[in-house]
Amino acid sequence: xxVHLDPFxxxxxxxxxxxxxxxxxxxxxxxxxxxxxxxxxxxxxxxHAPDTDPVRIATIIGxxxxxxxxxxxxxxxxxxxxxxxxxxxxxxxxxxxxxNRRIAVAIRHHQDxxxxxxxxxxxxxxxxxxxxxxxxxxxxxxxxxLQVQTQRRRREEQSxxxxxxxxxxxxxxxxxxxxxxHQLGITLPKSYRIMIIEFDTLLNEKLYEQVLYTIxxxxxxxxxxxxxxxQRLLVLIDATDEDMDGxxxxxxxxxxxxxxxxxxxxxxxxxxxxxxLYMDVVKSYQEAITVMNMxxxxxxxxxxxxxxxxxxxxxxxxxMMQERRARPMKHLSLSKLKEYDKEHQSGLVSTLSxxxxxxxxxxxxxxxxxxxxxxxxxxxxxxxxxxGIDLNDMEQKISLYLELKMDQWQS
Amino acid sequence: xxVHLDPFxxxxxxxxxxxxxxxxxxxxxxxxxxxxxxxxxxxxxxxHAPDTDPVRIATIIGxxxxxxxxxxxxxxxxxxxxxxxxxxxxxxxxxxxxxNRRIAVAIRHHQDxxxxxxxxxxxxxxxxxxxxxxxxxxxxxxxxxLQVQTQRRRREEQSxxxxxxxxxxxxxxxxxxxxxxHQLGITLPKSYRIMIIEFDTLLNEKLYEQVLYTIxxxxxxxxxxxxxxxQRLLVLIDATDEDMDGxxxxxxxxxxxxxxxxxxxxxxxxxxxxxxLYMDVVKSYQEAITVMNMxxxxxxxxxxxxxxxxxxxxxxxxxMMQERRARPMKHLSLSKLKEYDKEHQSGLVSTLSxxxxxxxxxxxxxxxxxxxxxxxxxxxxxxxxxxGIDLNDMEQKISLYLELKMDQWQS
DNA sequence: ATCCGCTTTGTGAAATTACACAAGGCGGAT
DNA sequence: ATCCGCCTTGTGTAATTTCACAAAGCGGAT
Numbered sequence: 001x002x003v004h005l006d007p008f009x010x011x012x013x014x015x016x017x018x019x020x021x022x023x024x025x026x027x028x029x030x031x032x033x034x035x036x037x038x039x040x041x042x043x044x045x046x047x048h049a050p051d052t053d054p055v056r057i058a059t060i061i062g063x064x065x066x067x068x069x070x071x072x073x074x075x076x077x078x079x080x081x082x083x084x085x086x087x088x089x090x091x092x093x094x095x096x097x098x099x100n101r102r103i104a105v106a107i108r109h110h111q112d113x114x115x116x117x118x119x120x121x122x123x124x125x126x127x128x129x130x131x132x133x134x135x136x137x138x139x140x141x142x143x144x145x146l147q148v149q150t151q152r153r154r155r156e157e158q159s160x161x162x163x164x165x166x167x168x169x170x171x172x173x174x175x176x177x178x179x180x181x182h183q184l185g186i187t188l189p190k191s192y193r194i195m196i197i198e199f200d201t202l203l204n205e206k207l208y209e210q211v212l213y214t215i216x217x218x219x220x221x222x223x224x225x226x227x228x229x230x231q232r233l234l235v236l237i238d239a240t241d242e243d244m245d246g247x248x249x250x251x252x253x254x255x256x257x258x259x260x261x262x263x264x265x266x267x268x269x270x271x272x273x274x275x276x277l278y279m280d281v282v283k284s285y286q287e288a289i290t291v292m293n294m295x296x297x298x299x300x301x302x303x304x305x306x307x308x309x310x311x312x313x314x315x316x317x318x319x320m321m322q323e324r325r326a327r328p329m330k331h332l333s334l335s336k337l338k339e340y341d342k343e344h345q346s347g348l349v350s351t352l353s354x355x356x357x358x359x360x361x362x363x364x365x366x367x368x369x370x371x372x373x374x375x376x377x378x379x380x381x382x383x384x385x386x387x388g389i390d391l392n393d394m395e396q397k398i399s400l401y402l403e404l405k406m407d408q409w410q411s
Numbered sequence: 412x413x414v415h416l417d418p419f420x421x422x423x424x425x426x427x428x429x430x431x432x433x434x435x436x437x438x439x440x441x442x443x444x445x446x447x448x449x450x451x452x453x454x455x456x457x458x459h460a461p462d463t464d465p466v467r468i469a470t471i472i473g474x475x476x477x478x479x480x481x482x483x484x485x486x487x488x489x490x491x492x493x494x495x496x497x498x499x500x501x502x503x504x505x506x507x508x509x510x511n512r513r514i515a516v517a518i519r520h521h522q523d524x525x526x527x528x529x530x531x532x533x534x535x536x537x538x539x540x541x542x543x544x545x546x547x548x549x550x551x552x553x554x555x556x557l558q559v560q561t562q563r564r565r566r567e568e569q570s571x572x573x574x575x576x577x578x579x580x581x582x583x584x585x586x587x588x589x590x591x592x593h594q595l596g597i598t599l600p601k602s603y604r605i606m607i608i609e610f611d612t613l614l615n616e617k618l619y620e621q622v623l624y625t626i627x628x629x630x631x632x633x634x635x636x637x638x639x640x641x642q643r644l645l646v647l648i649d650a651t652d653e654d655m656d657g658x659x660x661x662x663x664x665x666x667x668x669x670x671x672x673x674x675x676x677x678x679x680x681x682x683x684x685x686x687x688l689y690m691d692v693v694k695s696y697q698e699a700i701t702v703m704n705m706x707x708x709x710x711x712x713x714x715x716x717x718x719x720x721x722x723x724x725x726x727x728x729x730x731m732m733q734e735r736r737a738r739p740m741k742h743l744s745l746s747k748l749k750e751y752d753k754e755h756q757s758g759l760v761s762t763l764s765x766x767x768x769x770x771x772x773x774x775x776x777x778x779x780x781x782x783x784x785x786x787x788x789x790x791x792x793x794x795x796x797x798x799g800i801d802l803n804d805m806e807q808k809i810s811l812y813l814e815l816k817m818d819q820w821q822s
Numbered sequence: 823a824t825c826c827g828c829t830t831t832g833t834g835a836a837a838t839t840a841c842a843c844a845a846g847g848c849g850g851a852t
Numbered sequence: 853a854t855c856c857g858c859c860t861t862g863t864g865t866a867a868t869t870t871c872a873c874a875a876a877g878c879g880g881a882t
Binding site: 755757782783785786789790793 | 828829830831832833
Binding site for chain 1: 684698727733767804805
């Protein structure tokens with residue numbers, strides 16, 4: 001049912017806009033068309049569409065492809081197929097999400113994917129010639145998308161600079177920050193936090209793109225600003241609603257997805273406190289860093305914690321460590337035990353540590369150590385004898401506990 | 412047996428030195444003579460002494476009156492008698508300390524006592540005329556002693572300035588400090604500490620003199636430098652031997668004596684760590700201040716502690732408080748308990764505090780609280796319910812313990 | 823007065839824990 | 853090989869702790 005009869009290439013001309021390209025494709029193929037950027041954000045869609053499916057409606061309304069659709073397309077391997085193919089790909093309908101039959105082609109520039117053209121082809125009216133036209137259209141769209149991309153890149157550069165300025169505390173006043181945000185067209189939330197996502201490898205250009213792709217396609221989270229730093233991604237997120245537990249959980253899920261799709265593995269995810277003054281970005285950032293360090297030094301204790309406010313008394317550890325470094329004083333009892341341990345390979349210190357962690361419950365501690373409780377009793381007696389420790393004295397136990405935690409941090 | 416026959420006053424002339432005065436008195440009275448300053452330090456003694464007692468020998472050898480002699484003289488009220496009397500005072504022999512009969516007169520300038528003249532009068536050979544001569548001698552000595560005093564005052568001024576410079580960290584290098592000490596004739600010990608003695612009243616000129624008198628007459632302690640500051644006396648003491656426990660104990664005793672003699676009551680006595688570099692005076696001073704603050708905020712816990720190294724984990728408290736003030740985050744469980752306490756006047760928080768201090772031993776804590784142990788059990792159940800606290804979790808208990816200590820500090 | 827929730831104290835049974843003692847393993851020194 | 857100090861495990865008993873329940877006091881509300 002195609003209506004082009006002459007060998008003349010309808011896409012060999014300058015289009016004034018991406019919308020014009022979409023409309024042209026739609027006219028030629030007589031099908032609804034949408035054009036997206038690389039993050040599945042809507043760039044243009046054909047008007048006068050004869051009929052359209054729920055997914056297309058949702059995409060146009062939300063100005064991006066719905067998250068669950070992207071998820072499904074990934075799960076079915078369709079996105080990878082499109083990204084890997086130089087020619088249009090036919091996608092069979094997926095009724096469960098209301099997706100009709102369509103044809104998709106990637107818009108590329110060398111290796112990079114700039115976006116996608118989607119054509120709804122419910123009645124399978126597109127023939128070989130149509131696919132060829134679509135291919136030509138994708139070439140024609142490249143120029144326009146490159147423009148969009150460079151524009152976005154420029155804006156991103158500026159936002160990076162702005163964000164770094166806040167992170168390093170080099171912005172000198174609150175209203176300067178707000179003004180600058182306004183200038184850049186960034187709407188700052190009432191309340192925010194700084195979040196750090198650390199990966200197991202250096203975030204090179206490609207990985208970075210992939211990470212951002214994952215984040216961008218999940219519209220659930222409002223990520224206002226972000227910047228990359230070696231193995232880390234620093235993000236300023238909206239903290240206005242303050243269902244932070246759910247918030248973090250959602251991000252964790254996102255990280256999981258990232259690993260599934262690209263094999264990029266975020267190892268840690270931490271966040272500072274929430275603030276409303278943007279002069280406090282430095283503070284929130286420092287807090288996130290503190291949590292990050294804590295996770296590295298005390299992985300066991302920090303296993304399920306991500307936010308600074310969850311640290312409990314551990315938030316005092318860094319400053320305590322500082323104090324200890326400034327005035328190194330060895331704990332008399334502990335150093336005696338350590339000495340004994342060194343001479344007799346006898347793990348009294350670790351026994352003590354676990355005993356304390358088990359709330360001084362002999363039974364529990366013995367189980368944790370996989371030893372008989374009388375063995376533990378014996379060791380405890382040795383500990384009290386050698387170290388001159390009274391295990392019925394809270395003061396001493398606190399002292400030991402803190403000291404042990406600090407030792408653990410340093411090792 | 413006196414040998415002056417003419418009414419001519421032998422003390423109505425200029426003496427070239429204090430020794431000359433001592434010799435002149437000795438010649439006239441035919442007795443051994445010693446002249447001391449107000450702190451019982453030897454200034455001069457007559458030569459050609461016919462006979463002399465153990466105390467005099469010890470005084471001359473040690474260049475000061477032995478401590479136990481001064482103690483005895485105070486105990487017998489003799490020093491006070493001499494200080495209060497305008498005329499020579501006869502002191503009967505005290506055999507237990509080897510003190511023969513002697514006559515003493517204070518050298519005074521207006522109200523101030525500049526020193527003392529002591530005359531050994533074993534054979535009671537001094538008559539009215541002799542006492543009168545002694546009086547005249549004391550007037551004659553005044554000028555010389557004033558010279559000595561002003562000299563000492565000048566040197567003290569300089570040492571104050573020097574010490575303050577170190578305390579405030581305004582000395583810029585180690586060798587500058589050592590040079591300056593050399594210049595002032597101060598021999599700095601290899602290792603030192605800063606000690607703070609705080610009194611219950613402002614240290615006015617008079618009290619200050621009395622305090623110094625007590626310290627000076629106790630030669631046991633080597634006090635190198637000192638300076639007064641409102642209610643405090645700051646002292647740099649020799650820490651080379653490092654029998655600090657005994658050292659502090661001795662100072663405590665000294666303080667006791669001070670109270671007995673003058674009613675000046677030192678309330679706190681604290682010391683920083685010992686250092687050997689004199690650039691570290693600031694540190695030791697800061698540490699002493701820290702201990703002082705600690706004693707004020709947590710008197711119970713610090714009752715028997717004086718030195719920074721005895722603080723144990725408490726040395727982290729100030730920096731923890733700082734952190735807490737920087738980021739005020741209320742402890743969820745504790746604030747619930749506090750709220751409940753406020754509504755029901757039910758001391759759950761204090762119960763918890765004591766329970767923790769009693770090492771979570773129900774029996775012990777119940778005794779401390781003067782309640783039945785089941786009452787405590789009941790309250791503990793309420794605490795776990797209301798505060799959502801698991802009292803079998805060391806982490807939580809540590810958190811609570813630290814938080815409670817910080818609360819206590821702030822209140 | 824009466825009720826009700828909160829608290830304290832007392833009692834006794836059940837569970838847990840501490841402790842003394844015995845037996846044996848392990849490794850280094852003689 | 854033998855001894856010895858150090859460590860581990862097992863057993864049984866004594867002591868302690870925990871817990872459920874009863875009784876009753878107290879203060880505020882109805």
